[in-house]
Amino acid sequence: MFYTYVLESTVDKKLYIGFTGNLKKRVSEHNQGQVMATKSRRPLILIYYEACLNEGKAIKREKYFKTGFGRRYLKERI
Numbered sequence: 001m002f003y004t005y006v007l008e009s010t011v012d013k014k015l016y017i018g019f020t021g022n023l024k025k026r027v028s029e030h031n032q033g034q035v036m037a038t039k040s041r042r043p044l045i046l047i048y049y050e051a052c053l054n055e056g057k058a059i060k061r062e063k064y065f066k067t068g069f070g071r072r073y074l075k076e077r078i
Helices: 023-031 055-065 068-077
Strands: 002-009 015-020 044-052
Touching: 002 023, 002 055, 015 023, 015 055, 023 044, 044 055, 055 068
Parallel strands: none
Antiparallel strands: 002 015, 002 044
């Protein structure tokens, strides 16, 4: 399984969108400061995720979430 996920920073309330094959490990890496994009925005909370059967679909979903329509979708879901 591959996961598309959304993290929220408790510092600035901004969202981070990504994908991974190991959700628990990736969220841990974000909160340990091992990811440059979120290092200064810790701690982060996992607020949404979707499971996909293959990596390509997870990447496609991540790209969608980063569009205006995708962000609107997330705002309505969260």
